[in-house]
Amino acid sequence: MNNLVQILSSSRSARRPEWLKVRMPGGENYAELKRIMHGLGLHTVCESARCPNVGECWAHRTATFMILGDRCTRRCGFCAVPKGRPAGQVDRDEPERVANAAREMGLKYVVVTSVDRDDLPDGGSTIFARTIQALGRQISGCKVEVLIPDFRGSDTALETVLAAGPDILNHNIETVARLYPVARRGSRYERSLRLLRRSREIAPDIPTKSGLMVGLGETLEEVLALLGDLAAAGTDIVTIGQYLRPSGEQLPVARFWSPDEFAALKRAGERLGIRHVESGPLVRSSYHAHEQSASVIE
Numbered sequence: 001m002n003n004l005v006q007i008l009s010s011s012r013s014a015r016r017p018e019w020l021k022v023r024m025p026g027g028e029n030y031a032e033l034k035r036i037m038h039g040l041g042l043h044t045v046c047e048s049a050r051c052p053n054v055g056e057c058w059a060h061r062t063a064t065f066m067i068l069g070d071r072c073t074r075r076c077g078f079c080a081v082p083k084g085r086p087a088g089q090v091d092r093d094e095p096e097r098v099a100n101a102a103r104e105m106g107l108k109y110v111v112v113t114s115v116d117r118d119d120l121p122d123g124g125s126t127i128f129a130r131t132i133q134a135l136g137r138q139i140s141g142c143k144v145e146v147l148i149p150d151f152r153g154s155d156t157a158l159e160t161v162l163a164a165g166p167d168i169l170n171h172n173i174e175t176v177a178r179l180y181p182v183a184r185r186g187s188r189y190e191r192s193l194r195l196l197r198r199s200r201e202i203a204p205d206i207p208t209k210s211g212l213m214v215g216l217g218e219t220l221e222e223v224l225a226l227l228g229d230l231a232a233a234g235t236d237i238v239t240i241g242q243y244l245r246p247s248g249e250q251l252p253v254a255r256f257w258s259p260d261e262f263a264a265l266k267r268a269g270e271r272l273g274i275r276h277v278e279s280g281p282l283v284r285s286s287y288h289a290h291e292q293s294a295s296v297i298e
Contacts, residue, residue: 016244016256017256017258064111064112064113064147064286065098065101065102065110065111065112065113065131066113066114066115067094067095067098067112067113067114067124067127067128067131068086068090068091068094068114068115068117068120068124068127069086069091069115069117070082070115071083071084071085071086071087071115072084072115072116073085073086073115073116073117073118073119073186074116074118074184074185074186074187075185075186076174076183076184076185076186076187077182077183077184077185077250077251078174078175078183078213078216078243078245078246078250078251079246079250080246080247080249080250081115085119086115086117086119090120090124090127092127094127094131095127095130095131095133095134096134096138098110098112098131098134098135099131099134099135099137099138099139100138102135102138102139102142103138103139107139107142108139108141108142108143109142109143109144109145109293110135110139110142110143110144110145111144111145111146111147111170111286112128112131112132112135112144112145112146112147113146113147113148113170113285113286114127114128114147114148114149115149116149116186117149118152118186122151122154122156122157122160123149123151123152123154123157124149125148125151125154125156125157125158125160125161126160128146128148128160128161128164129160129161129163129164130164132144132146132161132164132165132166133164136165143167143168143293143297144166144167144168145166145167145168145170145209145286145293146161146166146168146169146170147170147171147172147285147286148161148169148170148171148195149171150171150187150188150191150192150195151195152191153191153194153195155198155202158195158198158199158202159202162199162202162203162206165206166206167206167207167293167297168206168207168208168209168237168293168296168297169199169203169206169207169208169209170208170209170210170211170237170285171192171195171196171199171208171209171210172192172210172211172212172285173189173192173193173196173210173211173212173226173229173230174187174192174211174212174213175212175213175216175218176189176212176218176219176222176223176225176226177189177190177222177226178218178222179216179217179218182216182251183216183251192210193229193230193233196208196210196230196233196234196235197233197234200233200234207236207237207293207296207297208233208234208235208236208237209235209236209237209238209239209285209292210230210235210237210238210239211238211239211240211241211284211285212226212238212239212240212241213240213241213242213243214240214241214242214243214257214265215242215243215244215253215254215255215256215257216243216251216253216254217254223265224268227265227268227269227272227274228272230269230274231269231272231273231274235274236274236275236276236296237274237275237276237277237278237292237293237295237296238269238274238276238277238278238279239277239278239279239283239284239285239292240262240265240266240269240277240278240279240280240283241279241280241281241282241283241284242256242257242262242281242282256281257281259280259281262279262280262281262283263279265277265279266278266279275295275296276292276295276296278292
């Protein structure tokens with residue numbers, strides 16, 4: 001603990017440090033993936049959330065599909081995804097288009113996420129399930145990770161997703177409990193923890209995963225308490241990354257955590273019993289997801 005406190009005190013710069021600079025996206029694979037996605041009318045969280053790793057991931061032909069539209073019913077203070085009530089009906093053909101795109105891209109590990117759809121009675125869980133099933137039908141041996149919303153605490157919605165047999169069930173805790181009213185309006189810390197616990201109870205053979213950001217004003221003690229809560233919920237994989245302000249409309253960065261701090265948090269999480277902790281300035285929930293899963297999928 002004392003070593004981690006010393007590391008924390010050494011990194012307080014408000015200017016984006018050198019280790020957070022990334023290349024502009026480009027290249028043949030990037031262009032091809034963009035063509036496939038847009039040609040099939042699909043969305044990716046890579047683009048919608050302005051992920052800093054989009055160039056690297058797309059160059060390696062990996063992407064995170066975002067289903068159920070590109071407009072979120074919640075107003076999280078850190079997120080660049082457009083907010084508001086989604087227009088039109090749910091696209092029932094979307095699961096097959098996602099599977100078509102993944103097959104055309106030659107993927108063997110697929111991450112599927114969505115916006116929050118509090119306007120839907122099932123929260124979008126049926127489309128999640130159908131997407132998992134479509135990927136299984138179209139791509140032999142395909143592994144599927146789903147990054148789901150909290151479904152407002154509905155066990156029925158969670159059971160619908162789990163019954164479709166994803167290989168990893170991911171739900172991001174995002175930040176410490178104290179910052180939820182500012183950073184995660186419409187969400188609840190305890191509800192997210194409960195979802196992770198219930199997933200292990202309903203489907204104990206499906207590993208669970210969660211992710212959080214630092215740099216929103218949390219303290220070291222709060223982050224360690226959060227990691228303890230995730231460990232107590234039986235979470236198998238945890239990702240920890242630096243919050244980067246997507247635009248002037250989102251919350252400002254309170255401070256930048258250093259690579260040494262992220263390494264220390266990784267060690268702290270693993271000491272608490274979390275099987276795999278991916279921790280670094282540019283780590284995001286689906287960054288190197290296929291490599292993370294290899295450590296927990298039997």
